[in-house]
Amino acid sequence: MAESRPTPDTQPTQAPPQIVPLGRQHLAGFHRAVDRVAREGRYLAMLEAPPFARTRRLVLDSLKDGGVHLVALANDEVVGWCDLRLKAAVTLRHSAILGMGVVAEHRHRGLGRRLLLETLARARSLRRIELIVRADNTAAIALYRSCGFEVEGTCRSYLRHDGVEFDALLMARLEPLPGV
Numbered sequence: 001m002a003e004s005r006p007t008p009d010t011q012p013t014q015a016p017p018q019i020v021p022l023g024r025q026h027l028a029g030f031h032r033a034v035d036r037v038a039r040e041g042r043y044l045a046m047l048e049a050p051p052f053a054r055t056r057r058l059v060l061d062s063l064k065d066g067g068v069h070l071v072a073l074a075n076d077e078v079v080g081w082c083d084l085r086l087k088a089a090v091t092l093r094h095s096a097i098l099g100m101g102v103v104a105e106h107r108h109r110g111l112g113r114r115l116l117l118e119t120l121a122r123a124r125s126l127r128r129i130e131l132i133v134r135a136d137n138t139a140a141i142a143l144y145r146s147c148g149f150e151v152e153g154t155c156r157s158y159l160r161h162d163g164v165e166f167d168a169l170l171m172a173r174l175e176p177l178p179g180v
């Protein structure tokens with residue numbers, strides 16, 4: 001007997017990606033996801049991920065230093081990330097730099113917002129979180145604004161790609177001081 005095709009109503013629904021702290025077992029998948037988003041050439045300063053060994057070292061050093069690194073997993077594959085890397089100088093230890101990305105086929109389904117909110121929830125002790133975003137990255141800017149980030153300035157001609165220059169925005173979010 002011919003197998004009946006599932007109707008849209010009976011098709012299995014995919015569970016939403018799970019968000020977990022990045023562990024050593026996720027490093028290769030994290031590197032692949034960063035590389036995919038970087039190669040789109042529109043969103044990140046890098047146009048490909050750094051070599052795996054360097055990525056691994058950067059992440060492990062950041063984790064040792066108290067950084068927050070989350071990944072989103074769909075069928076055990078890393079499909080998104082959000083991280084906060086602490087600054088080194090002693091006078092800047094209250095602030096961190098945010099980086100994030102979601103691979104193309106998982107965008108516009110709420111995953112970026114989930115990743116960002118979960119990361120911020122784990123960083124309540126940090127007074128200042130900042131990032132630099134290309135000025136034409138409207139999706140990311142809208143997400144950041146809706147989560148409390150404000151534009152602090154424009155970095156003119158910040159990026160140059162294929163001879164074209166792009167401005168970028170410095171955005172930051174301040175955690176209220178206790179008791180204020």
Ligand SMILES: CC(C)(COP(=O)(O)OP(=O)(O)OC[C@H]1O[C@@H](n2cnc3c(N)ncnc32)[C@H](O)[C@@H]1OP(=O)(O)O)[C@@H](O)C(=O)NCCC(=O)NCCS
Pocket residue numbers: 037043044100101102103106107108109110111112113114131132133134137138139140142143146
């Ligand atoms: C920015 C990014 C992480 C958002 O992830 P996402 O999973 O697509 O975002 P979500 O579905 O959670 O949407 C969150 C918000 O982003 C904004 N947004 C998402 N897609 C948008 C679009 N196409 N246009 C305008 N705003 C958009 C909206 O404010 C949206 O909130 P809403 O759904 O309540 O309207 C994702 O687009 C991405 O990875 N982009 C490439 C990498 C990148 O830009 N990284 C940041 C570098 S600074």
